[in-house]
Amino acid sequence: MSLVCLRDVTRTVTLPDGDDLHILRGVNLDVAQGEHVSIVGRSGTGKSTMLNIIGLLDTPTSGAYELDGVDTTRLGEGRRARMRGEDFGFVFQQFNIFSARTACENVEVPLLYAPGPQLLRRRSIAVDMLDRVGLGERADSYPGEMSGGEQQRIAIARALVRRPRVILADEPTGALDPDTGRVVMALLEEVARESNAALIVITHDMAVAARAQRAYELYDGTLHEVEDPSSLTHRAEAGHGSDEAGAEEEGEQ
Numbered sequence: 001m002s003l004v005c006l007r008d009v010t011r012t013v014t015l016p017d018g019d020d021l022h023i024l025r026g027v028n029l030d031v032a033q034g035e036h037v038s039i040v041g042r043s044g045t046g047k048s049t050m051l052n053i054i055g056l057l058d059t060p061t062s063g064a065y066e067l068d069g070v071d072t073t074r075l076g077e078g079r080r081a082r083m084r085g086e087d088f089g090f091v092f093q094q095f096n097i098f099s100a101r102t103a104c105e106n107v108e109v110p111l112l113y114a115p116g117p118q119l120l121r122r123r124s125i126a127v128d129m130l131d132r133v134g135l136g137e138r139a140d141s142y143p144g145e146m147s148g149g150e151q152q153r154i155a156i157a158r159a160l161v162r163r164p165r166v167i168l169a170d171e172p173t174g175a176l177d178p179d180t181g182r183v184v185m186a187l188l189e190e191v192a193r194e195s196n197a198a199l200i201v202i203t204h205d206m207a208v209a210a211r212a213q214r215a216y217e218l219y220d221g222t223l224h225e226v227e228d229p230s231s232l233t234h235r236a237e238a239g240h241g242s243d244e245a246g247a248e249e250e251g252e253q
Helices: 047-054 077-087 103-113 116-120 122-132 148-160 178-195 231-237 242-252
Strands: 004-014 020-031 036-040 062-067 088-092 166-170 198-202 214-219 222-226
Touching (some): 004 047, 047 166, 047 198, 088 148, 148 178, 178 198
Parallel strands (some): 036 198
Antiparallel strands (some): 004 020
């Protein structure tokens, strides 16, 4: 059974002039536990909206979204918030870490909402996770004393400290140079593999997308599976980003 299952999901918003903007149009997606999936598409095609729906930060206008067999569209906000905190880890392009807190204190934040044992052991758990991402010796350093790659590692450690079942990464390498981006992606993949978590990555970077077991392109609000994810590497080498690709494919419809 799929861990993440979207069926005919739509998302529509009403503009100030009264017109409807259809962001997602009948999206279907299945992601199994432990699977690595990437989603590419032009800016404004609804990638972040789709990720927000999967992460229970938004709700579909119509359609069904099941998480491990539970229909999330029927849940109250309290249950959704608990699932969001327990089942998901979020990694963003902007690291969203607290500059006035040490690396360890940043990673501890999700544990402040965890049940007893994790709350009481939060420093040791956070240090263990920082060690896992190669920052064990920087636990008491502040973000301003660290490189961009190290700050993203803090964000990854924070996202994974409660051992989520689903890791959602929105442009995780967007603020990094290519070499650091490759290191960060390898780390994300390794930690996801060790915890058997599903890894869903949204990216403009075709080389990052090509690392996934399955890849999709989102354009005109619809999701299309890429037959061979490795082909995205050739597109990246040729200098064709997802913006150009989406335009070409929309022209072919």
